[in-house]
Amino acid sequence: xxxxxxxxxxxxxxxxxTTVSFILNGRAKEKRIGEDLVERVTKYVEEVGYKPNSLAKxxxxxxxxxxxxxxxxxxxxxxxxxxxxxxxxxYKNGYKIIYCSTDNDTQKTRELIxxxxxxxxxxxxxxxxxxxxxxxxxxxxxxxxxxxxDRHLPKVNTDYVEIDNxxxxxxxxxxxxxxxxxxIGFVTFASSQTQMLARMQGYxxxxxxxxxxxxxxxxxxxxxxxxxxxxxxxxFKKHQDLDAVVFGTNHVGTCGLKVFNTLxxxxxxxxxxxxxxxxxxxxxxxxxVTAIAQPVEEIADNVITVLLKKLNTKGGSTASHSIILKTxxxxxxxSSGLKID
Amino acid sequence: xxxxxxxxxxxxxxxxxTTVSFILNGRAKEKRIGEDLVERVTKYVEEVGYKPNSLAKxxxxxxxxxxxxxxxxxxxxxxxxxxxxxxxxxYKNGYKIIYCSTDNDTQKTRELIxxxxxxxxxxxxxxxxxxxxxxxxxxxxxxxxxxxxDRHLPKVNTDYVEIDNxxxxxxxxxxxxxxxxxxIGFVTFASSQTQMLARMQGYxxxxxxxxxxxxxxxxxxxxxxxxxxxxxxxxFKKHQDLDAVVFGTNHVGTCGLKVFNTLxxxxxxxxxxxxxxxxxxxxxxxxxVTAIAQPVEEIADNVITVLLKKLNTKGGSTASHSIILKTxxxxxxxSSGLKID
Numbered sequence: 276x277x278x279x280x281x282x283x284x285x286x287x288x289x290x291x292x293t294t295v296s297f298i299l300n301g302r303a304k305e306k307r308i309g310e311d312l313v314e315r316v317t318k319y320v321e322e323v324g325y326k327p328n329s330l331a332k333x334x335x336x337x338x339x340x341x342x343x344x345x346x347x348x349x350x351x352x353x354x355x356x357x358x359x360x361x362x363x364x365x366y367k368n369g370y371k372i373i374y375c376s377t378d379n380d381t382q383k384t385r386e387l388i389x390x391x392x393x394x395x396x397x398x399x400x401x402x403x404x405x406x407x408x409x410x411x412x413x414x415x416x417x418x419x420x421x422x423x424x425d426r427h428l429p430k431v432n433t434d435y436v437e438i439d440n441x442x443x444x445x446x447x448x449x450x451x452x453x454x455x456x457x458x459i460g461f462v463t464f465a466s467s468q469t470q471m472l473a474r475m476q477g478y479x480x481x482x483x484x485x486x487x488x489x490x491x492x493x494x495x496x497x498x499x500x501x502x503x504x505x506x507x508x509x510x511f512k513k514h515q516d517l518d519a520v521v522f523g524t525n526h527v528g529t530c531g532l533k534v535f536n537t538l539x540x541x542x543x544x545x546x547x548x549x550x551x552x553x554x555x556x557x558x559x560x561x562x563x564v565t566a567i568a569q570p571v572e573e574i575a576d577n578v579i580t581v582l583l584k585k586l587n588t589k590g591g592s593t594a595s596h597s598i599i600l601k602t603x604x605x606x607x608x609x610s611s612g613l614k615i616d
Numbered sequence: 617x618x619x620x621x622x623x624x625x626x627x628x629x630x631x632x633x634t635t636v637s638f639i640l641n642g643r644a645k646e647k648r649i650g651e652d653l654v655e656r657v658t659k660y661v662e663e664v665g666y667k668p669n670s671l672a673k674x675x676x677x678x679x680x681x682x683x684x685x686x687x688x689x690x691x692x693x694x695x696x697x698x699x700x701x702x703x704x705x706x707y708k709n710g711y712k713i714i715y716c717s718t719d720n721d722t723q724k725t726r727e728l729i730x731x732x733x734x735x736x737x738x739x740x741x742x743x744x745x746x747x748x749x750x751x752x753x754x755x756x757x758x759x760x761x762x763x764x765x766d767r768h769l770p771k772v773n774t775d776y777v778e779i780d781n782x783x784x785x786x787x788x789x790x791x792x793x794x795x796x797x798x799x800i801g802f803v804t805f806a807s808s809q810t811q812m813l814a815r816m817q818g819y820x821x822x823x824x825x826x827x828x829x830x831x832x833x834x835x836x837x838x839x840x841x842x843x844x845x846x847x848x849x850x851x852f853k854k855h856q857d858l859d860a861v862v863f864g865t866n867h868v869g870t871c872g873l874k875v876f877n878t879l880x881x882x883x884x885x886x887x888x889x890x891x892x893x894x895x896x897x898x899x900x901x902x903x904x905v906t907a908i909a910q911p912v913e914e915i916a917d918n919v920i921t922v923l924l925k926k927l928n929t930k931g932g933s934t935a936s937h938s939i940i941l942k943t944x945x946x947x948x949x950x951s952s953g954l955k956i957d
Contacts, residue, residue: 375712
């Protein structure tokens with residue numbers, strides 16, 4: 276079969292080369308090209324069997340129109356919803372997203388960066404584990420834009436989109452104190468990532484202001500949920516004086532609710548509850564659980580906007596943005612005030 | 617800098633070429649190579665700056681050790697957990713997974729297949745939308761293995777892993793009938809995919825046996841949850857005689873619970889509930905929701921086992937497997953029997 280070029284297609288259909296190119300690169304919507312024309316071009320292309328090899332094209336143009344997205348764990352609803360929103364917005368802008376889970380594993384993340392690199396990814400969106408500073412520096416040195424989200428690497432000067440973690444847990448803990456709770460625990464995953472340290476600090480700051488003593492349980496993350504529930508069960512059995520708890524992540528919060536169900540701990544009668552991250556489990560629990568809602572749409576919007584700006588700036592400026600977004604404390608039945616006897 | 621080969625590295629460190637290769641390809645764990653040796657090799661490789669280009673390697677060996685995984689929507693907990701499990705198992709076998717959401721959009725899926733193809737993906741795992749038969753046929757013709765899951769394309773002869781959808785809803789509906797319910801609705805997404813047709817049929821078969829009339833609501837999928845909740849609200853307001861409902865997917869089920877909360881419909885007093893798919897929302901709801909639990913670990917295991925077998929068979933046999941797994945009806949408080957007045 277004769278190998279057709281975009282020019283051949285454009286001549287045959289009497290439309291411009293640019294239009295054909297936009298359509299074949301999935302940018303028709305963005306460029307407001309009419310559906311009739313899109314269908315005429317794609318139909319013809321199917322008939323004649325024209326297949327642009329995008330890798331060959333990427334070697335020629337230096338662009339693959341693909342973005343690599345690395346989350347910690349795609350089965351976590353927070354990362355899953357962010358990934359979905361980023362994918363949507365990227366697709367509307369003519370970019371495809373390929374993603375993978377880092378598992379917070381430094382070695383795995385380095386391998387994945389290298390794989391993305393060999394596959395000519397144009398830009399990187401990473402929720403970074405610790406220890407990948409050198410790899411990210413190398414990407415930046417080679418002119419490949421990197422935007423981080425959820426947390427950042429303090430020693431690497433690159434763009435990131437985060438939320439105000441410290442204020443979020445400070446504010447949530449203050450809310451419990453104002454409701455009359457005095458023995459407030461904090462249960463979270465053991466981590467020295469920036470966002471997790473800040474969440475811990477916000478909780479401690481609020482308690483310190485009121486001269487209450489912190490009661491903290493840090494649990495080592497485990498894929499097997501039973502290994503998270505067991506130590507939490509022991510913690511709540513030991514600290515029967517707690518009247519409220521702040522959970523550091525949605526995953527910890529969900530496990531906590533399971534522990535309360537098993538131990539027969541009533542919410543909020545025996546224990547007031549606030550969890551980081553908002554999702555359906557918290558909305559549909561009885562009583563609904565007060566949650567620190569991250570602005571997932573805004574996070575996704577900002578991440579993709581910053582990255583697209585970098586991608587569209589030839590020889591891109593190296594000035595980096597830190598965007599810190601606000602969370603929203605969704606107050607629900609699980610943190611309502613203590614009954615005064 | 618002198619370009620080093622694997623042989624140079626092996627000679628310098630006095631270890632075998634194969635060992636170095638396994639380590640650099642991330643297969644050390646699988647090959648039970650000691651951590652000390654792995655560290656010695658990776659450290660040396662870092663020092664000398666050896667960078668294997670895996671795409672160049674894949675052009676040479678014809679293998680990229682990458683698998684493309686296409687789910688419908690990564691923000692759906694069912695697909696997110698399957699993706700995570702497949703990623704885990706693939707990684708342990710020396711394969712990396714890159715994934716993306718098809719959105720059930722035929723055109724987007726075709727573009728994604730073409731992108732994966734240009735990136736030298738070794739094999740494909742797809743929860744297929746309709747209309748991609750030709751693209752899959754072309755992959756198979758070119759010797760690229762494809763395993764489908766969740767649903768299949770009846771006209772394409774390839775491996776797939778599914779569950780027994782018809783029996784699952786038949787069995788769930790029978791359970792409601794045995795509990796004394798007589799006006800049982802079925803609420804689902806409008807779809808002509810194999811798995812959704814089978815779920816509908818199972819429900820209808822059970823009702824027919826008992827000579828009850830089906831009451832079905834098919835909702836057009838929408839990213840905006842409000843557009844799912846609204847028609848469902850109207851449906852339940854109209855059919856006040858319903859005493860039980862089977863939801864066709866976890867997403868529909870979650871929206872249904874939100875509708876019941878808003879309308880003040882008590883579960884199971886006003887309405888007994890069973891949903892397809894089991895996840896934390898259903899486990900933690902009061903009362904906990906009876907769910908048709910898919911064996912997600914088994915699905916992931918079977919998908920990756922079938923695909924690896926194909927990948928490891930040179931010039932692979934074309935015989936295809938259909939693996940149909942059983943679901944488990946998790947009976948909980950939401951479907952307990954009618955009070956006899």
